[in-house]
Amino acid sequence: MELNEITQKIIGCAIEVHRNLGPGLLESAYEECLAYELNRKGLNLKRQSPTPVVYKQIKLECGYRIDILVENLVIIELKVVDAINPVHEAQILTYMKFSKKPVGLLINFNVTVLKNGIKRYKI
Numbered sequence: 001m002e003l004n005e006i007t008q009k010i011i012g013c014a015i016e017v018h019r020n021l022g023p024g025l026l027e028s029a030y031e032e033c034l035a036y037e038l039n040r041k042g043l044n045l046k047r048q049s050p051t052p053v054v055y056k057q058i059k060l061e062c063g064y065r066i067d068i069l070v071e072n073l074v075i076i077e078l079k080v081v082d083a084i085n086p087v088h089e090a091q092i093l094t095y096m097k098f099s100k101k102p103v104g105l106l107i108n109f110n111v112t113v114l115k116n117g118i119k120r121y122k123i
Contacts, residue, residue: 013037018114027080030109045070051099075104
């Protein structure tokens with residue numbers, strides 16, 4: 001399956017979750033429901049996947065975790081915030097860099113229309 005197809009399925013699943021739940025819940029609720037929908041679509045995923053920080057020649061196990069990793073290619077970082085800030089974008093880009101994953105989706109469920117809360121990143 002190619003990256004565009006995977007991200008389209010992920011976005012479709014996220015829209016389905018948002019359509020049913022709307023904004024206003026905790027991030028953990030959206031994560032659980034999104035994982036359920038992704039599994040239903042037959043996508044392989046890991047939740048709360050550990051991501052070490054690499055500094056020069058050392059690897060620091062600092063407890064950073066990717067919310068959802070799909071098909072070992074796409075990082076999903078979930079948010080429930082008033083607005084996506086540069087620090088949120090820096091977070092997903094850093095996760096992509098350290099985990100060497102080519103695509104990331106930053107999804108903010110705290111919006112009226114979910115398409116306004118999704119940003120795709122590629123490195």
